[in-house]
Amino acid sequence: MQLYKKFEPNVKETTIDWRVYKLVQSGVLSRIGRGKFTLGQGKNYVPPISSRLKKIYGKLHKQFPCLQICVWHTSLLNEFMQHQPGRFYTLAEAEKDAMENVFYFLKEHKHNVLLNPSAEALSRYGSGEKETTIVKPLVSEAPMQKVNDVQTLTLEKMLADIFCDVTIFASQQGNEMQTIFREAYNRYTIHESRMLRYADRRGKKELFDQYLSKVSKFHRRRRY
Structure with missing residues (x-):
């Protein structure tokens, strides 16, 4: 949110939420926690089972x-x-x-x-x-x-x-x-x-x- 407001100070929070949602859906961002994201599609850890x-x-x-x-x-x-x-x-x-x-x-x-x-x-x-x-x-x-x-x-x-x-x-x-x-x-x-x-x-x-x-x-x- 702070990143968007840096370039668009008057942008609405609902607009930011929608943009972030679209970025997550397209794989540009991955959600790693509440309000936290990382670039790129995530890769979950799946341990091998002997x-x-x-x-x-x-x-x-x-x-x-x-x-x-x-x-x-x-x-x-x-x-x-x-x-x-x-x-x-x-x-x-x-x-x-x-x-x-x-x-x-x-x-x-x-x-x-x-x-x-x-x-x-x-x-x-x-x-x-x-x-x-x-x-x-x-x-x-x-x-x-x-x-x-x-x-x-x-x-x-x-x-x-x-x-x-x-x-x-x-x-x-x-x-x-x-x-x-x-x-x-x-x-x-x-x-x-x-x-x-x-x-x-x-x-x-x-x-x-x-x-x-x-x-x-x-x-x-x-x-x-």
Whole structure:
């Protein structure tokens, strides 16, 4: 709106709304949040789903059909990282009251599984295993998507999670996190309003917004 008023000070807001609508419809602009747009057609992030992840989700969904569950594998971060970590985890996030049930169910099915581990427990029990599954609490209203009948994360959730959880994502902190954010913004459309709402649910909105502002010169695309 400010861009239009710069060249046409007397333009009506309804006229601006209509012009923006037409630009979005034609692919010149993409909406990334309420009142926020970026140039060009957006590209949404759709994570690949491995057969193992699909199998785990299928078992959990069959056992707990009414439970909100989100599964993903931390190797998805490799696409955005410069240095590859030495170990990866399968994350199974479930409603807090059902976490223990999910934990024991996976344990009965011979998974090496940890229940919301501390940094010490993760180092002691997760470092020597080839495949470790971590059961975590699923934050309410977390941004998720269905891919190949598997409920998994969105890119907005991934970015907010690595910022908020320094225990599981210890390998993605510091300069590596800046690289991840830069590559994610360069490759895909990021819905910042959705991401900030989720960070707010995690109690980190202010710090997360400050971080986005701090690293904006590296990765944030121009907005209107």
